[in-house]
Amino acid sequence: MKAEILSIGTELLLGQITDTNAAWLAQQLPDFGIDLYYISQVGDNRQRLTETLRRAHDRSDLVICTGGLGPTEDDLTREAISDLLGEPMEVQPDLEKTLRAYFGGRGMEMPERNVKQATLIKSSQAMDNPVGTAPGWWVEHDGRFITCMPGVPHEMKTMWQNQVVPRLRERVTGSFIMSRTLKILGKGESAVEEMVQDYIRSTNPTLATYAKNDGIHLRITSKAPDEATARDLVFELEIKLRERLGTLIYGEDDETLEGVIGGMLQDRSYFLSVMEAGTGGALASMLNDAPQSQLFFRGGLVSQQPEVLAGWGVNGALLEANSILSTQVAEAMATAARLTLGTDVGLAICAAPRKDTFPDKPAGQIIMAADLLGTVRSAELNYRSNPSEIKRLGSVFGLNLLRRMLLK
Amino acid sequence: MKAEILSIGTELLLGQITDTNAAWLAQQLPDFGIDLYYISQVGDNRQRLTETLRRAHDRSDLVICTGGLGPTEDDLTREAISDLLGEPMEVQPDLEKTLRAYFGGRGMEMPERNVKQATLIKSSQAMDNPVGTAPGWWVEHDGRFITCMPGVPHEMKTMWQNQVVPRLRERVTGSFIMSRTLKILGKGESAVEEMVQDYIRSTNPTLATYAKNDGIHLRITSKAPDEATARDLVFELEIKLRERLGTLIYGEDDETLEGVIGGMLQDRSYFLSVMEAGTGGALASMLNDAPQSQLFFRGGLVSQQPEVLAGWGVNGALLEANSILSTQVAEAMATAARLTLGTDVGLAICAAPRKDTFPDKPAGQIIMAADLLGTVRSAELNYRSNPSEIKRLGSVFGLNLLRRMLLK
Numbered sequence: 150m151k152a153e154i155l156s157i158g159t160e161l162l163l164g165q166i167t168d169t170n171a172a173w174l175a176q177q178l179p180d181f182g183i184d185l186y187y188i189s190q191v192g193d194n195r196q197r198l199t200e201t202l203r204r205a206h207d208r209s210d211l212v213i214c215t216g217g218l219g220p221t222e223d224d225l226t227r228e229a230i231s232d233l234l235g236e237p238m239e240v241q242p243d244l245e246k247t248l249r250a251y252f253g254g255r256g257m258e259m260p261e262r263n264v265k266q267a268t269l270i271k272s273s274q275a276m277d278n279p280v281g282t283a284p285g286w287w288v289e290h291d292g293r294f295i296t297c298m299p300g301v302p303h304e305m306k307t308m309w310q311n312q313v314v315p316r317l318r319e320r321v322t323g324s325f326i327m328s329r330t331l332k333i334l335g336k337g338e339s340a341v342e343e344m345v346q347d348y349i350r351s352t353n354p355t356l357a358t359y360a361k362n363d364g365i366h367l368r369i370t371s372k373a374p375d376e377a378t379a380r381d382l383v384f385e386l387e388i389k390l391r392e393r394l395g396t397l398i399y400g401e402d403d404e405t406l407e408g409v410i411g412g413m414l415q416d417r418s419y420f421l422s423v424m425e426a427g428t429g430g431a432l433a434s435m436l437n438d439a440p441q442s443q444l445f446f447r448g449g450l451v452s453q454q455p456e457v458l459a460g461w462g463v464n465g466a467l468l469e470a471n472s473i474l475s476t477q478v479a480e481a482m483a484t485a486a487r488l489t490l491g492t493d494v495g496l497a498i499c500a501a502p503r504k505d506t507f508p509d510k511p512a513g514q515i516i517m518a519a520d521l522l523g524t525v526r527s528a529e530l531n532y533r534s535n536p537s538e539i540k541r542l543g544s545v546f547g548l549n550l551l552r553r554m555l556l557k
Numbered sequence: 558m559k560a561e562i563l564s565i566g567t568e569l570l571l572g573q574i575t576d577t578n579a580a581w582l583a584q585q586l587p588d589f590g591i592d593l594y595y596i597s598q599v600g601d602n603r604q605r606l607t608e609t610l611r612r613a614h615d616r617s618d619l620v621i622c623t624g625g626l627g628p629t630e631d632d633l634t635r636e637a638i639s640d641l642l643g644e645p646m647e648v649q650p651d652l653e654k655t656l657r658a659y660f661g662g663r664g665m666e667m668p669e670r671n672v673k674q675a676t677l678i679k680s681s682q683a684m685d686n687p688v689g690t691a692p693g694w695w696v697e698h699d700g701r702f703i704t705c706m707p708g709v710p711h712e713m714k715t716m717w718q719n720q721v722v723p724r725l726r727e728r729v730t731g732s733f734i735m736s737r738t739l740k741i742l743g744k745g746e747s748a749v750e751e752m753v754q755d756y757i758r759s760t761n762p763t764l765a766t767y768a769k770n771d772g773i774h775l776r777i778t779s780k781a782p783d784e785a786t787a788r789d790l791v792f793e794l795e796i797k798l799r800e801r802l803g804t805l806i807y808g809e810d811d812e813t814l815e816g817v818i819g820g821m822l823q824d825r826s827y828f829l830s831v832m833e834a835g836t837g838g839a840l841a842s843m844l845n846d847a848p849q850s851q852l853f854f855r856g857g858l859v860s861q862q863p864e865v866l867a868g869w870g871v872n873g874a875l876l877e878a879n880s881i882l883s884t885q886v887a888e889a890m891a892t893a894a895r896l897t898l899g900t901d902v903g904l905a906i907c908a909a910p911r912k913d914t915f916p917d918k919p920a921g922q923i924i925m926a927a928d929l930l931g932t933v934r935s936a937e938l939n940y941r942s943n944p945s946e947i948k949r950l951g952s953v954f955g956l957n958l959l960r961r962m963l964l965k
Binding site: 163177190192430432440443 | 569570571572573574575576577579580581582583584585586587593594595596597598599600602605609767833835836837838839840841842843844845846848849850851855856857858859860861862865868898910913914944945948
């Protein structure tokens, strides 16, 4: 099956927004065995939109549209499909009632122009939008499919999961698709691929690797006539991968590294504090993003000035004898963070995101250290990347150093 | 003049990368009076790429391609243009020499397959790539233009500025384009638009507003047969806007808010420290991104636990009597930051990015306070947005509070 994505809206052509919907949708399609050959962005112009839609409908089995479902004169996705198939748009009383109830529930009267959001054509079904006003359209015509979702990313994703995925399963692929992602830190992509290369060739379930900014993702995807079989296929491979990769795997699916670390710390009733020199609070900010972070994260101390670090308990003689960006200072910072904030664990990152961070050190150098109840470990990395990525990598690898210590 | 953007690479169709090049390029075109009607992403497939390129070349005066200029068999942009125009690719000795020198300078031998990066067709000129191996192509054929740049964003942007912009000026628009962006904080987009509405209708220079995550951007763009006239047109309007908007304007063009604040602090020889509750270090991390931040930013203290804040000098009785997310505590935190780290200025942010940050307070509440040599000011905001945006907004508006105090 061949698919094509159409992102609709003049704001895309003015560069006012970046089309993140297309990339997100593109990631979903391989799970259904659907090939994507084209993505296009087109503005709110009825003739150009209809022309682009016609070409897509002619050459692809499934056209996935986002945007242009609002109530204004510029929202023309419904009109273009109506033009394409020669089927008039008709107001549906039940949809109109739901739409008026949506506005009523917010104490507002529905503007009359919104009534076009309650229309369908003969070949279309409405797809419910629980988080917005515009229902989507699912169109079947001559054995081909067009699906239209709102352009707002969270509305689009909700509708995709609740409305499009079941229809794809039922009408398009005829099978259940299950997938699971295992997240890995501690090896690079090619090393991970080598470790699992006998499974990479497997066709059901399939196994694919992705390099992401929180490590390597291993994605298992199975296809079967029923849900139980699909789940078993995933589960069997997952067990084998977990045996082989062990603690290189830190999490799965929606789990985040900071959330996993938070869980490990809470299991042990440990509190964590951090000290950062050069990363400016990026590690603390990442920990702050974990759910219920106040239950394990006590606080962060951020500075790259020796006298400030000394005030937080880092040995002054050590600071005089060494660059801040050194294993000695990083280890002393981890211990100082633990002692000065009175926690079980202290984690420190020293890094040079830019050339001017520590003029005596190269940009991209990262040193991390952890103190767990008095046991100290450290590690060093060098990365060539932009400043924000180096700040992020320092935080990620620092948390992974702590994870490895907690596992022991 | 009508333009079209073509982003080339199978990784776009797999959702492995988001096409940020297209949005960036789309933002550049209005300055040249060029209309953009279509953007497409297409994979590394010679037939589909040639077909898409042919349609673009047929219906648009200028086709802007990115990607597919690498040395591998999957890099097919040159081949597709050669197919489209029926002109064979020929190795250029001077380009080959430059390419071999690039590798030689890195102590490597050039892989033979790279030689295709040294080819041209009859209608193409090479565009120099000082930051990568692949030269771009500028193609003129039957009065229409095709420009091909690398897919790597920083290589693309460098080539656009150095190679494409002068050619557009010379051959396409026949005029000089100048633009300047004024950055504004303290009013919303519609309020700013109202303040300058008599200029919004102007046609040369034009004036447009954009809501960005560091405030409202006002972009002035002029067009003239020579550079001096274009610059004068921008300058005249800029003076009028500066008179009208005064200190609402915090910076221009590439200036960042953190860089501007850093400059103001350095001019006064002031040092700054910050204390954050709820934003987890986002403010400190933003300040850390300013050039030479160590010359004005002493450090950051990050916690949302009352006993930790008390340890940093926030009055314990105040913490018992009030929520942390209160004006009283925020003001005390600003002063405590200033005193405990011995600086001239203390800045504090308390915010609830999520519902679970401060269970007694609604998500989206932000309170900021600044202490400048003992004078304390504070402000409060409420935003509905996602956690990372609330952390960012708190940091931006906190810095703007400090900016206003420094201006007095």
